[in-house]
Amino acid sequence: MPETSDSVTSGVQWAWLAPAFCVAAFTVIAVLGRFLPRQGAHLSVLAILGGFVLFWYVLREFLVIGGGIYKVDWFSVGDVTLTWGIVVDELTVVMLGLVTFVALAVQVYSLSYMKDQPGPFGWYFAVHSLFAAAMLTLILADNFLLLYIAWELVGLCSYLLIGFWYERRSAAEAAKKAFVTTRIGDVGLLIGMLLLFNETGTFDIAAIIHVAEQGAISDGTLTAALLLIFLGAMGKSAQFPLHVWLPDAMEGPTPVSALIHAATMVVAGVFLVARVFPLFVLSPDAMLVVAIVGLVTALIAAAMALVMTDLKRVLAYSTISHLGFMMLALGAGGYTAAIFHLVAHAFAKALLFLGAGSVTHGTDKTDIRDMGGLRTKMPLTFITFGIGALALAGIPPLGGFFSKDEILVAVLDGRNPIFFLLTLVAVLMSALYMARVFFLVFYGSLKRDNDGAHESPLLMVLPLAVLAALALTAGLLAPGWTSDYQGFGAWLFYDEPHPYKVNVLVMALSVALAVGGFALGWAMYTRGDAAPETTRGRRRGGQRREQDAYVQHPIPARLQRQFSGLHAIVVNKFYIDDLYQWGIDRVALAFANFMALFDRIVVNDTAVNGTGDSVRRSGRTLRYIETGKVYNYALGMAVGLVVVALIWWLALPYV
Amino acid sequence: MTVTLLHFQVLAAALFSIGIYGVLARRSAVLILLALELMLNAVNINLIAYAAYMEPVRATGQVIAIFVITVAAAEVGLAMAIILRLFRNRTSVDVDEVDIMKW
Numbered sequence: 001m002p003e004t005s006d007s008v009t010s011g012v013q014w015a016w017l018a019p020a021f022c023v024a025a026f027t028v029i030a031v032l033g034r035f036l037p038r039q040g041a042h043l044s045v046l047a048i049l050g051g052f053v054l055f056w057y058v059l060r061e062f063l064v065i066g067g068g069i070y071k072v073d074w075f076s077v078g079d080v081t082l083t084w085g086i087v088v089d090e091l092t093v094v095m096l097g098l099v100t101f102v103a104l105a106v107q108v109y110s111l112s113y114m115k116d117q118p119g120p121f122g123w124y125f126a127v128h129s130l131f132a133a134a135m136l137t138l139i140l141a142d143n144f145l146l147l148y149i150a151w152e153l154v155g156l157c158s159y160l161l162i163g164f165w166y167e168r169r170s171a172a173e174a175a176k177k178a179f180v181t182t183r184i185g186d187v188g189l190l191i192g193m194l195l196l197f198n199e200t201g202t203f204d205i206a207a208i209i210h211v212a213e214q215g216a217i218s219d220g221t222l223t224a225a226l227l228l229i230f231l232g233a234m235g236k237s238a239q240f241p242l243h244v245w246l247p248d249a250m251e252g253p254t255p256v257s258a259l260i261h262a263a264t265m266v267v268a269g270v271f272l273v274a275r276v277f278p279l280f281v282l283s284p285d286a287m288l289v290v291a292i293v294g295l296v297t298a299l300i301a302a303a304m305a306l307v308m309t310d311l312k313r314v315l316a317y318s319t320i321s322h323l324g325f326m327m328l329a330l331g332a333g334g335y336t337a338a339i340f341h342l343v344a345h346a347f348a349k350a351l352l353f354l355g356a357g358s359v360t361h362g363t364d365k366t367d368i369r370d371m372g373g374l375r376t377k378m379p380l381t382f383i384t385f386g387i388g389a390l391a392l393a394g395i396p397p398l399g400g401f402f403s404k405d406e407i408l409v410a411v412l413d414g415r416n417p418i419f420f421l422l423t424l425v426a427v428l429m430s431a432l433y434m435a436r437v438f439f440l441v442f443y444g445s446l447k448r449d450n451d452g453a454h455e456s457p458l459l460m461v462l463p464l465a466v467l468a469a470l471a472l473t474a475g476l477l478a479p480g481w482t483s484d485y486q487g488f489g490a491w492l493f494y495d496e497p498h499p500y501k502v503n504v505l506v507m508a509l510s511v512a513l514a515v516g517g518f519a520l521g522w523a524m525y526t527r528g529d530a531a532p533e534t535t536r537g538r539r540r541g542g543q544r545r546e547q548d549a550y551v552q553h554p555i556p557a558r559l560q561r562q563f564s565g566l567h568a569i570v571v572n573k574f575y576i577d578d579l580y581q582w583g584i585d586r587v588a589l590a591f592a593n594f595m596a597l598f599d600r601i602v603v604n605d606t607a608v609n610g611t612g613d614s615v616r617r618s619g620r621t622l623r624y625i626e627t628g629k630v631y632n633y634a635l636g637m638a639v640g641l642v643v644v645a646l647i648w649w650l651a652l653p654y655v
Numbered sequence: 656m657t658v659t660l661l662h663f664q665v666l667a668a669a670l671f672s673i674g675i676y677g678v679l680a681r682r683s684a685v686l687i688l689l690a691l692e693l694m695l696n697a698v699n700i701n702l703i704a705y706a707a708y709m710e711p712v713r714a715t716g717q718v719i720a721i722f723v724i725t726v727a728a729a730e731v732g733l734a735m736a737i738i739l740r741l742f743r744n745r746t747s748v749d750v751d752e753v754d755i756m757k758w
Contacts, residue, residue: 626757627754630753631679631751635679638678638679
């Protein structure tokens with residue numbers, strides 16, 4: 001069992017302070033917020049800034065001295081001692097930097113964005129703090145129990161933030177949907193975790209991995225436990241078929257979407273699989289399931305992103321698709337590729353969401369059909385959003401290019417060619433939908449009612465610029481530059497380091513598909529833009545017709561007509577939501593109604609009230625045998641005495 | 656003839672039986688009360704006889720018998736009060752007629 005390895009005291013043990021800052025900020029804002037200027041929002045930013053500064057200290061200490069596991073006892077029950085502990089390794093450090101940075105950017109952005117939004121300003125930041133604290137605890141946790149606590153807290157905070165505007169029915173419904181859907185996965189995680197505890201007698205992840213590597217857990221049990229844990233990851237990371245909550249989660253404030261989609265909620269699942277990756281390696285079946293689920297998710301989500309018309313929804317499906325990529329990479333054994341993609345995607349996606357928020361802020365629109373030509377009105381948003389889109393599409397040399405490349409290599413190495421081909425399809429779609437969104441929003445002619453669009457304030461543009469810079473440069477981490485740094489893969493790896501090397505075929509394919517996809521998008525969505533169509537429609541009907549973006553662009557319009565059946569299926573999200581709705585209405589609620597009826601008739605009327613009624617009825621009948629004559633009672637007593645005496649007398653010899 | 660414990664037991668049993676008969680057979684509340692006294696005294700005889708024969712030194716039986724006599728006196732006082740009230744109300748102490756508390 002790997003114990004504390006502090007032969008040299010490393011400063012990384014202070015990493016626990018990062019979540020502690022955020023918890024403190026949450027407590028102060030929640031309790032005293034109303035007495036503080038601006039409801040204490042700055043405290044929250046200050047706390048996460050502290051976490052971010054701490055990250056640099058931890059990074060330095062980690063690189064110079066090294067990491068380790070640090071724990072204190074919590075309590076003992078029988079032979080089991082539960083601990084609070086943190087583990088600091090490469091994965092933790094990467095995630096620590098990512099979470100603190102993106103949370104910081106989002107909170108700074110929110111200071112401006114949320115100022116004129118409805119809802120309690122201070123509470124918003126308090127929950128943001130709690131969210132950051134939960135996520136930081138999740139990535140630091142060295143045992144399943146602490147991880148699970150943080151896991152549930154993340155779920156709670158996402159519920160609170162998605163439903164921040166809870167007075168709006170759709171927001172409340174979306175929050176409920178997110179919570180319930182992820183709960184399904186959480187139950188899996190809990191059972192899987194207890195299964196492993198049952199096998200090993202400990203929650204300590206390192207110890208469990210150690211035991212499993214000795215082969216002390218039977219293959220069947222291990223696979224079952226891992227699949228259950230993966231179910232938890234599927235819920236949190238919105239993998240098919242539990243992906244339905246994420247697009248609806250767009251009901252929350254836009255910065256929340258950025259936070260949930262980039263740095264916290266959804267990467268928790270990928271992180272979990274990465275954390276227990278040594279266990280997954282021991283079970284090829286579980287790995288295969290992870291890869292298949294990832295691939296299916298990547299494909300169907302990309303398809304849906306191609307046809308959605310709500311700006312944030314397109315980004316949401318894009319997120320799901322990319323989470324699918326990460327899971328696929330993990331399932332193919334590409335541990336490094338998955339984590340690298342997680343980081344690269346986080347920067348790009350946070351940037352895109354904050355950019356989308358900026359667009360909404362400037363135009364008060366969320367539907368991309370109502371946008372267009374915004375590049376002159378919002379130049380900074382245009383440039384930064386463009387960088388994000390290019391990075392996500394995988395255009396070299398941006399972040400997404402390198403990470404996507406790594407995933408393709410991993411899939412090619414680890415899985416059969418069908419996986420590889422389907423991944424290429426998803427890559428192409430990824431570039432295409434990013435191009436679609438980008439060109440529809442920023443190119444083409446300006447809609448008349450967007451004349452008043454304006455650039456967002458500095459406090460919102462600043463995080464955009466910083467994130468854009470990171471999205472531009474994140475990819476440079478991938479290759480090795482000096483003899484000390486052989487590339488990301490030589491630093492964060494499973495089993496053995498693999499320095500960066502170029503697979504020319506894969507790279508050529510990847511570039512061709514990304515550039516091709518983006519160019520295709522340009523060809524499809526910038527040509528034949530017909531603002532007159534809109535005006536004509538307005539003039540003719542007096543009122544704007546409900547029309548699709550495709551109508552303005554000849555190629556997509558023709559495609560949509562040609563494949564109208566397919567289009568209907570995809571636009572309706574493959575009817576998965578409808579299927580669930582049917583299941584809830586017709587199966588779950590029907591069963592619940594039956595049970596309610598059973599409860600009312602059998603349990604309540606028969607068992608509970610029935611007992612009382614029968615006693616009352618028998619009493620009403622039996623009371624007539626009472627005479628009220630004293631000698632009757634006296635005789636009864638005398639006879640009883642005789643009977644007792646007789647029994648005693650007869651039984652006494654045998655006692 | 657030596658008087659043994661058995662004689663006392665027989666005497667007590669006889670007294671007790673007469674008492675039970677009295678309680679069950681009489682109609683008058685006063686006579687029932689008298690019969691009750693007989694039963695109490697039967698118990699007292701038993702207590703003292705056992706104490707004297709089985710454990711002469713500690714006299715526990717005698718003490719309890721005195722206690723029973725005290726309680727019996729209180730009981731008679733209470734019962735006679737009830738019977739007097741009954742007589743005032745119904746001009747009769749026949750327990751057969753006292754059955755209004757049944758349901």
